[in-house]
Amino acid sequence: MSLVRGISRFGVHQRSVACQLKAVARITPPLHLPGATEFSADRDLFSPVWLVKTLKQTSWLYRDLEEATRLDKNWGRHKEPGSWALVYFAFVFSGQVDIEPWWKRTSDDVWRECGFAVRPSYQTTWERFVELESVADEFKDAANRLIQHARKHDPNVGVHLHVDGTEAETHAALVHDCQPGDGCRWQPGQPGAVKRPERVDIDKVRHDRHRESENAPEDEPTFGKADEVKLEDGRLRVKMGGHWYRSLDTSAGIRSYRAGKCWHGFYNQKAIDHYTGAPIAVGVYSASTQEYHCYPDLFARVQAALGGNPETVVADRGFSVASVFALNTNNGVASVMPWRRNNHHHDHPHDEATHDRDGIPRCKHCGAESKFLRFRVDRSGPRLWFTCVQKTTADCQRAQSLTCSKDWRLLNPLWRTDPIYHELWATHSNYERVHYHWRERYKVAGDNLANRPKRRGLAWQELRAQAALAIEWFCIAFRQGWLGSARRNQKAATRYIEAGAKSLDELLKRRALDGLTKWYGAAAEALGIGQQAPPSRRAGAPPGAPPGKPPDPEPF
Ligand SMILES: [Zn+2]
Ligand SMILES: [Zn+2]
Numbered sequence: 001m002s003l004v005r006g007i008s009r010f011g012v013h014q015r016s017v018a019c020q021l022k023a024v025a026r027i028t029p030p031l032h033l034p035g036a037t038e039f040s041a042d043r044d045l046f047s048p049v050w051l052v053k054t055l056k057q058t059s060w061l062y063r064d065l066e067e068a069t070r071l072d073k074n075w076g077r078h079k080e081p082g083s084w085a086l087v088y089f090a091f092v093f094s095g096q097v098d099i100e101p102w103w104k105r106t107s108d109d110v111w112r113e114c115g116f117a118v119r120p121s122y123q124t125t126w127e128r129f130v131e132l133e134s135v136a137d138e139f140k141d142a143a144n145r146l147i148q149h150a151r152k153h154d155p156n157v158g159v160h161l162h163v164d165g166t167e168a169e170t171h172a173a174l175v176h177d178c179q180p181g182d183g184c185r186w187q188p189g190q191p192g193a194v195k196r197p198e199r200v201d202i203d204k205v206r207h208d209r210h211r212e213s214e215n216a217p218e219d220e221p222t223f224g225k226a227d228e229v230k231l232e233d234g235r236l237r238v239k240m241g242g243h244w245y246r247s248l249d250t251s252a253g254i255r256s257y258r259a260g261k262c263w264h265g266f267y268n269q270k271a272i273d274h275y276t277g278a279p280i281a282v283g284v285y286s287a288s289t290q291e292y293h294c295y296p297d298l299f300a301r302v303q304a305a306l307g308g309n310p311e312t313v314v315a316d317r318g319f320s321v322a323s324v325f326a327l328n329t330n331n332g333v334a335s336v337m338p339w340r341r342n343n344h345h346h347d348h349p350h351d352e353a354t355h356d357r358d359g360i361p362r363c364k365h366c367g368a369e370s371k372f373l374r375f376r377v378d379r380s381g382p383r384l385w386f387t388c389v390q391k392t393t394a395d396c397q398r399a400q401s402l403t404c405s406k407d408w409r410l411l412n413p414l415w416r417t418d419p420i421y422h423e424l425w426a427t428h429s430n431y432e433r434v435h436y437h438w439r440e441r442y443k444v445a446g447d448n449l450a451n452r453p454k455r456r457g458l459a460w461q462e463l464r465a466q467a468a469l470a471i472e473w474f475c476i477a478f479r480q481g482w483l484g485s486a487r488r489n490q491k492a493a494t495r496y497i498e499a500g501a502k503s504l505d506e507l508l509k510r511r512a513l514d515g516l517t518k519w520y521g522a523a524a525e526a527l528g529i530g531q532q533a534p535p536s537r538r539a540g541a542p543p544g545a546p547p548g549k550p551p552d553p554e555p556f
Contacts, residue, residue: 024375035491036276048090052113068138082115084128097443133459139466146473153482160274163315166435168445169265169452172249200261251458253288268445282465291318325408334414351534359410363388365395367524375413422500442468
């Protein structure tokens with residue numbers, strides 16, 4: 001454990017810098033492994049008792065977790081002899097969201113397997129579970145050790161990641177909270193009482209979030225249509241329709257809608273492995289936080305989980321801002337994200353002298369398109385190396401380079417003309433179903449009264465998510481035969497090879513049509529083979545399209 005912790009907390013940066021000094025000549029083809037998370041195939045075997053028993057047998061994993069989560073060790077008071085970490089795993093694996101109904105139904109063999117002679121009281125169970133909130137990181141570390149164990153057995157794990165978030169409700173309502181001096185004329189008991197804002201339908205929240213990231217420029221707050229949001233004395237207050245409301249859950253965010261409706265909770269963000277379809281990292285964040293502000297934390301979790309960096313991160317427009325591209329590229333990670341307009345730029349990027357609207361560098365000597373040679377992060381930062389496609393002049397033979405910091409959003413380690421870019425984007429929406437599986441399987445990110453936890457707060461949701469992550473990878477490792485048992489998933493790795501082929505074809509056709517396959521720029525004009533003005537800046541130029549126009553995801 002100490003070794004893993006050392007790497008995750010202090011070593012990753014050093015280690016990843018060392019990896020980055022190697023040039024990346026080629027992105028690993030994205031394989032996926034059908035059946036890796038098809039736990040229903042083992043439904044006769046998988047049970048809370050099986051999980052506890054098998055975890056105990058996996059002593060390299062269990063011993064350290066048990067030690068780290070034994071919270072009474074320094075307090076000098078005697079607690080029950082059993083393992084509360086194991087009991088908590090059994091609780092999450094049961095698919096029950098609340099402690100009491102689960103506790104009532106637990107069988108003696110679960111408790112015995114966890115080291116308890118008799119079932120402790122409900123009150124004790126509740127207290128011990130709540131204490132585990134303070135050691136959620138230990139569950140995350142256990143998941144990280146399993147993920148690194150999986151990567152030793154199969155290096156395809158964690159190479160390409162899909163980042164996506166889903167709504168997770170809090171079990172806290174908003175209450176009227178106008179203070180003297182706020183000018184509120186409503187009195188309790190008065191007709192036309194101020195009602196609690198109603199909860200808005202979750203599908204509406206989802207739809208709005210996607211539409212907002214489509215249309216809103218970056219840096220625009222997205223807590224919906226609230227007039228004002230304040231955090232006072234640790235309490236979140238929000239003003240809607242002329243009244244102030246407060247929430248009892250200070251860690252949750254608010255999005256408000258017309259007609260005094262609102263939605264209150266968190267985003268459950270996941271970085272999902274393209275190969276297995278399982279999250280590599282999960283994080284719970286206030287719904288008042290922009291997705292791209294959550295990204296650095298989620299990315300740090302990914303690095304800790306992998307003990308290094310992925311090759312690519314695929315994400316939708318909510319993340320498509322320069323800071324996210326820069327963070328990825330500086331770590332040697334390619335970004336596959338659609339274009340999003342920002343406050344400082346026009347809707348679509350122009351063709352520049354150094355690179356065109358699709359981020360393809362132009363030959364310095366003749367203005368032709370270029371071909372990718374390699375990507376490297378060195379002391380001067382991340383840099384692309386390329387060569388002229390046309391070889392018009394003698395100088396065109398030599399390798400050329402361009403620093404990615406010139407345009408973080410366009411100069412990407414994985415080019416938009418690479419089929420892998422399109423394959424990854426076209427499959428992105430396939431991974432949204434992981435949120436659904438996790439909601440069903442572990443009751444993580446509950447989105448209604450029935451499946452959201454009745455205990456409030458981010459910490460409780462975070463603990464459950466990290467325990468679920470450890471269980472998910474434990475079950476994958478078991479099914480793949482990485483825990484010393486026989487392999488149960490017989491399916492072979494494959495590729496979504498056809499996915500994205502159409503959109504790549506469209507992109508290449510569009511580039512030819514718009515004149516990007518020809519020469520342009522000062523060098524081209526001097527050679528008499530093209531105009532100085534880039535295609536997008538010529539009179540009557542078509543407005544262009546977003547770079548590498550990501551296709552609508554194709555069903556398959
Ligand atoms: Zn009021
Ligand atoms: Zn050239």
